[in-house]
Amino acid sequence: GQNIDQPTEMTATEGAIVQINCTYQTSGFNGLFWYQQHAGEAPTFLSYNVLDGLEEKGRFSSFLSRSKGYSYLLLKELQMKDSASYLCAVTTGRRALTFGSGTRLQVQP
Amino acid sequence: NAGVTQTPKFRVLKTGQSMTLLCAQDMNHEYMYWYRQDPGMGLRLIHYSVGEGTTAKGEVPDGYNVSRLKKQNFLLGLESAAPSQTSVYFCASRSGTDINQPQHFGDGTRLSIL
Numbered sequence: 001g002q003n004i005d006q007p008t009e010m011t012a013t014e015g016a017i018v019q020i021n022c023t024y025q026t027s028g029f030n031g032l033f034w035y036q037q038h039a040g041e042a043p044t045f046l047s048y049n050v051l052d053g054l055e056e057k058g059r060f061s062s063f064l065s066r067s068k069g070y071s072y073l074l075l076k077e078l079q080m081k082d083s084a085s086y087l088c089a090v091t092t093g094r095r096a097l098t099f100g101s102g103t104r105l106q107v108q109p
Numbered sequence: 110n111a112g113v114t115q116t117p118k119f120r121v122l123k124t125g126q127s128m129t130l131l132c133a134q135d136m137n138h139e140y141m142y143w144y145r146q147d148p149g150m151g152l153r154l155i156h157y158s159v160g161e162g163t164t165a166k167g168e169v170p171d172g173y174n175v176s177r178l179k180k181q182n183f184l185l186g187l188e189s190a191a192p193s194q195t196s197v198y199f200c201a202s203r204s205g206t207d208i209n210q211p212q213h214f215g216d217g218t219r220l221s222i223l
Contacts, residue, residue: 008149031209042199043152045211087151091209096142096167101151 002026004100006088011106012078020073020103022088030091034062034073037085037102046073046086075105083107111135115200115215122190122222130185130218132200140203141183142167142212143175145196152199158183190222 003025012018024032031050035043049055049064049071061074073086085104089097113134122128132141139160144152154167158177172194174186183202187194197219201212 033211042214042216044214048209048211050209089152096154096157097152097212098154098168099144099152101149 002090002092002098004088004090004098006100006103008101009104009106011108014078014080014107014109016078017074017076018078018105020075020086020105022071022073022100024069024071024088024090026090026092026098028092029066032064032071033089033091033097035087035089037087039084043087078107080107080109113200113202113213113215115198115218117218118216119219120221122220124190124192124222126190127186127188128190130198132183132185132215133181134202134213135181136202136204136213137180138202138204138213139180141177142201143173143183143185144199144201145169146199146217147196155185192222194220195222196220
């Protein structure tokens with residue numbers, strides 16, 4: 001079986017930094033994706049990690065530790081438009097993604 | 110530059126009615142997927158396809174059927190709709206045989222079963 005855990009909700013202030021954690025227990029782990037989903041919209045791809053370490057893309061960074069079954073998404077210089085759900089998803093031996101329940105981030109002025 | 114297109118965008122059905130959701134992609138992707146998204150439960154895989162003429166069951170396939178007669182289209186059918194199938198349905202596609210390619214999602218179909 002597969003189990004992916006994320007916090008349900010987080011609140012942060014505009015201009016600040018927030019870290020969204022994801023822990024997973026899976027068999028045959030290949031890699032981990034982060035998606036962003038605004039309310040009422042489709043998920044959009046943010047980042048992908050297959051090796052241990054940090055991947056940086058502008059204001060967004062994602063970290064993976066395969067030995068600990070742990071990842072985080074780091075959002076810097078938060079903007080109001082970053083208010084959205086952030087979905088952690090893992091790929092295993094199957095040909096599809098397994099998603100966590102998502103973390104709803106609210107950015108306040 | 111359409112990407113993944115889902116039709117219809119909204120639909121209300123009565124229990125027992127049938128309908129088909131259509132997903133079309135113009136990116137020549139081999140792999141296509143149908144997910145449902147319910148509050149607090151994230152995206153769950155219903156069925157998927159690794160190429161024209163092939164389909165496979167996902168995590169929650171009961172009550173649904175699919176067909177991939179053409180590479181660009183993936184159809185999801187509900188033969189006898191039930192209130193438990195009220196959900197937002199997303200279609201996705203990705204390229205190649207590398208599972209680590211990102212999936213591209215359609216805008217979703219919001220389905221209510223009364």
